[in-house]
Amino acid sequence: MKLLRYGATGQEKPGLLDSDGHIRDLSGVIPDLGPAQISPEGLETLAAVDPRDLPTVEGAPRLGPPLAGIGQIHAIGLNYRNHAREAGMAIPDEPILFTKATSCLSGPDDDIVIPRGAQTVDWEVELGVVIGTAAYQVEEAQALEHVAGYLTANDVSERDHQIRRGGQWVKGKSAPGFGPLGPWLVTKDEVPDPQNLAVKLAVNGEIRQDGHTSDMIFSVARIVAHVSAFLRLMPGDVILTGTPAGVGMGMKPPVYLQPGDQVTVEVEGLGVQRQQVRNQ
Structure with a gap:
């Protein structure tokens, strides 16, 4: 579904x-x-x-985040081999875990809003995982049993806030509009292998990210098991599983989103997001 x-x-x-x-x-x-x-x-x-x-919905209504009541957004950093190379960083020994505030959530086609004074707003196409049943200290072999489904995500990031302002990455990941999810939640029965999905992102029609979940350092099952080792994942929690190479920060020189830019985000089989960038 x-x-x-x-x-x-x-x-x-x-x-x-x-x-x-x-x-x-x-x-x-x-x-x-x-x-x-x-x-x-x-x-x-x-x-x-x-x-x-069921009644047919006429026209083309706005789509919101495909799930209400999301309790936590957990995210994994540096989880694609080519992104680690792009960043000039070593392959991590275990998943790098951070959070995004739920107040950043937005619909798949809502605007990306550049916060006042921000200069380094970046894009990150990601496979999102939605938890369906509580998971605490689960084994990797059983981890996917706790997944309800998958969705397309854009982990929008303000790099200066993330990297240079001290503290946790959450500071650069959580502005309003920095968490587009959807367009829909695809139940796991329609995604037989989450490690076999193309992930793509374009800015103004130019492909910037063209990756594949087979390039993940840590699989979805490993990620769910790892996160559950430290906290109880709850139904409705979302895990963002990392982004492939091609982010603006990795370009030489770096290129960041500007007002008027159009961003297209897609995970194979999970739908396409289309966002316009504007100032706050």
């Missing part, structure tokens, strides 16, 4: 994408699409619904 939320910011309704690419309204079946609805029981209930019995 491809599950989504549509409507004005703060007024989103649950929906799904049918096999013909039409949005169907799920609000008569569930109140919203949140942690309870992506539990194994919740997904089983939704899978039993015939999309043809």
